[in-house]
């Protein structure tokens with residue numbers, strides 16, 4: 001595989017960083033020259049990574065091309081390029097459907113939509129790809145977990161989950177602030193919260209057959225303090241409000 005990027009920003013940088021830290025990876029990578037600083041930095045760090053003089057040179061020298069420009073400029077950028085039928089194009093442009101991208105890059109036949117997250121830089125997290133594709137699954141498999149889906153509706157629903165990261169950190173921040181307000185030193189409170197939630201985060205993997213409800217019940221001993229917080233927050237509608245927010249994000253994604 002000769003891998004090219006059209007658009008070298010935050011996400012392209014995360015993918016290249018993750019890929020190049022994967023054991024034994026020698027995939028040649030050709031970057032488009034913008035952003036100049038990010039592209040030059042990656043090329044300086046990794047011997048298999050080079051910067052092309054322009055976007056067309058990326059296409060002319062690669063078989064697999066990731067589209068990693070912002071949606072606002074995608075139409076203009078792609079309209080200026082000559083794609084080959086045998087290019088395999090992976091669109092990372094979150095707000096454009098696979099069909100919209102395919103129309104912009106004719107005559108390309110293999111178009112995959114992918115949704116990696118910035119944590120692929122440290123080879124963690126998961127990437128959604130649609131439709132399933134062995135080569136692209138293998139590529140993103142070097143960067144964490146891969147979830148392959150057949151249809152766009154499933155892809156869109158899964159992508160709603162990526163809207164919840166800031167809320168997760170706000171949850172931890174609320175806990176951290178409470179501990180500090182009750183006399184715990186800042187660093188100790190942070191270490192404690194981080195270590196606990198790291199362990200909780202790995203619980204679904206260590207108990208692969210347990211659903212999330214079962215994991216919650218495992219901690220919510222009847223009459224215990226976990227049950228108290230869960231019961232009180234449930235009664236105040238916190239989780240219903242959360243589900244409503246997910247509906248709102250979903251509507252926004254579908255209505256784009």
Ligand SMILES: NC(=O)c1ccc[n+]([C@@H]2O[C@H](COP(=O)([O-])OP(=O)(O)OC[C@H]3O[C@@H](n4cnc5c(N)ncnc54)[C@H](OP(=O)(O)O)[C@@H]3O)[C@@H](O)[C@H]2O)c1
Pocket residue numbers: 006007008009010011012032034035036055067068069070071073077092093094095115116117118
């Ligand atoms: N970041 C995320 O967490 C994330 C997650 C999922 C999907 N995505 C998708 O990934 C895509 C890229 O996001 P990003 O966060 O990486 O954005 P970004 O950091 O803004 O990167 C986009 C890059 O495109 C470059 N660019 C501008 N004009 C160009 C042109 N004519 N030809 C080639 N490159 C050009 C920009 O360079 P300059 O800086 O020189 O303008 C910039 O470096 C978006 O479509 C987004 O929907 C992002």
